[in-house]
Amino acid sequence: MNITFLGTGTSQGVPVIGCNCEVCRSLDFRDKRLRTSIHLLVDxxxxxxxxxxxxxQQMLREDITDLDAVVYTHEHKDHTAGLDDIRPYNFKHQKDLPIFGRNTVIDQIKQEFSYIFSANSYPGVPRVVVNEINNSPFYVEGIPFxxxxxxxxxxxxxxxxxxDFTYITDANHIADEELEKIYGTKVLVLNALRLKPHISHFTLEEAINLIKKIKPERAFLTHISHQMGIHRKAEKLLPEGIHLAHDGLKINL
Structure with a gap:
């Protein structure tokens, strides 16, 4: 399995429009964070x-010329807004693209991109095959999820x-029965927004404590805001085996 971090930033991305903080002015490429997403090359x-x-922008940067499916974590705009740009893959492969999401995600997509699902759709709109998922395991192009x-x-x-790879973004609580599904994973990706508490995201300390509980071989933090501080300084706060992800980072598993 090859994993590429397409984006590791928050809903606003980094730099944030109009912000002059140290992170947003940084020239370090690791401090330039697009909205959170990953690409998997599996089998x-x-x-x-x-x-x-x-x-x-992410697909062009990584030169990803083929796409077999899209899987959605949830319905927030910073995770769904780019769906229209699957069209080149439709054109190239002359097929509809499978998308996977729970019912709330599918409902949001059907509302936001209603033209895709219109009975009299305009020529050239994205073509998708909708797959509704729930808490049960499922397959994406033969790959178990x-x-x-x-x-x-x-x-x-x-x-x-x-x-052996687990990906979790946009979280601040995981029940014990769901944690059981993660134990034994070799590589864990977990969101860590910033140092200070937040209503809907793990802080750096909370993420580290959870990673120590799960004990993966390696862990990477994502969905990082400019309030985390610049990459080279924040990375020094991390225990061995835990790293800040950055856009373009590649992992082989």
Whole structure:
């Protein structure tokens, strides 16, 4: 499995418009964070988790010329807004693209992108095959996915375990029965917004404590805001085996 971090930033991205803080003025490429998303290459299948507003830019940057499916964690705009840009993959492969999400995600997509689902759709609109998922394991192009329900304040969000890799974003609570699905994972990606408490995201300390409980071989933090501080300084706060992810980072598993 090859994993590429397409984006590791919050809903506003980093730098934030109009902000002059040290992070937003940083020239370090690791402090430039697009909206959170990852690309998986598993058994010759290209799968993206979440298509945020920066989806087109991310796919061009990483030169991802094939896409077999999109899986959604939840319905917030910073995770769904780039769906329209799947069209080149429709055109290239002359097929509809499978998308996977829980009913609330599918409902939001059908509302936001109503033109995709119109009975008299305009030529050239994105073509999708909708797959509604729930708490049960499912397959994406033959690849087994185990959904992990977490909470983003009061909103249920899906994380996913794919073989020995687990990806969780936009969370601040995971029930014990859902944690059981994660134990034994080799690589864990978990959101860590900032140092100070937040109503709907893990802080750096909370994320570290949870990672220590799960004990993966390696862990990477994502969905990082400019309030975390610049990358090179924040990285020094982390225990061995835990790292801040950055846009473009690649992991082989």
């Amino acid at each position: 010759h299948k290209n799968i993206v988790i979440d298509t945020g507003p920066d989806f087109r 185990i959904p992990i329900e977490v909470y983003h304040h009061k909103l249920p969000v899906f994380g996913f375990r794919i073989k």
